[in-house]
Amino acid sequence: MxxxxxxxxxxxxxxxxxxxxxxxxxxxxxxxxxxxxxxxxxxxxxxxxxxxxxxxxxxxxxxxxxxxxxxxxxxxxxxxTANQEVLQAMLPVLDDFDRAMVQIAKSDDELLLKGVELIHEKLKSTLVSKGLEQVDIKAGDNFDADFAEAITQIPAPTDDLKGKIVDVVEKGYKLGDKIIRFPKVVIGQ
The missing domain is CATH 1.20.5 (Single alpha-helices involved in coiled-coils or other helix-helix interfaces)
Known part of the structure; x- marks a missing residue:
């Protein structure tokens, strides 16, 4: 303009x-x-x-x-994973129950064994309903550091166990897809 x-x-x-x-x-x-x-x-x-x-x-x-x-x-x-801490606190109790089951199975008292088995199964089913799962590792499996923790190495009893899991010392557990306690294993060397 x-x-x-x-x-x-x-x-x-x-x-x-x-x-x-x-x-x-x-x-x-x-x-x-x-x-x-x-x-x-x-x-x-x-x-x-x-x-x-x-x-x-x-x-x-x-x-x-x-x-x-x-x-x-x-x-x-x-x-x-909201109840992860509670479940982790319950794992030693579950381990103690597993050890007690082994010892009670050695005794002759069938009623005691039956009663403790019922309590043990009830505890396990309650923990499973909250999402707890046992990590599926057994002796003879290949060792994978992503799913297990090696606490020691021993000479392999046989040649096919070299680099594989010889014994599971402590069970591992996961909550959903997350491992909350790695299994502790012994590997053959």
């Missing part, structure tokens, strides 16, 4: 009236083109800013969606 006024003022300063109209038309056309170019430039800037803001919004929205998914997953994992 300022440019248009400038050209009008300069055309008015022209004292020669002979070709005034074509000059005014030319000045007006140039001023209109400049004004149109300025409007297009402003429009392009606004479109660019709008595109930036849309991109910013989409990124923020995606980040928020990822946050929601991550917190939902963490919440589910927390519910799955």
């Amino acid at each position: 300022k440019i248009k006024n400038f050209f009008k003022n300069t055309s008015q300063m022209n004292t020669d009236n002979t070709d005034k109209e074509p000059v005014e038309n030319a000045v007006e056309n140039v001023a209109n083109e400049i004004e149109t170019a300025e409007e297009l430039s402003v429009e392009a800037q606004l479109e660019e800013e709008l595109a930036k803001e849309k991109d910013k919004f989409l990124r923020l929205f995606a980040e928020f969606e990822n946050f929601k998914k991550r917190t939902a997953k963490e919440r589910i994992d927390l519910f799955k």
Whole structure:
């Protein structure tokens, strides 16, 4: 708009009236083109800013969606392992029960054995219902440090037990997919 006024003022300063109209038309056309170019430039800037803001919004929205998914997953994992500490505290009691069962089985008292077996099974079934599972490792399996803890190595009794588990000293347990106590094993060397 300022440019248009400038050209009008300069055309008015022209004292020669002979070709005034074509000059005014030319000045007006140039001023209109400049004004149109300025409007297009402003429009392009606004479109660019709008595109930036849309991109910013989409990124923020995606980040928020990822946050929601991550917190939902963490919440589910927390519910799955909420009683982990209690179950870990019960594991030594379960180990003691297992050792007691071995000793009671050596005695001649059938009623005592039957009663303790019932209590032992009830304890195990209660812990299993809360999500506790025994890690399935036995003598003769290949040793994998991701699923067992080697406490010692002994010379292998046979050649086929080299690098394999010779004995399971302490049972391992997992809660869901997470191992909460690794089995302690002896490996053949």
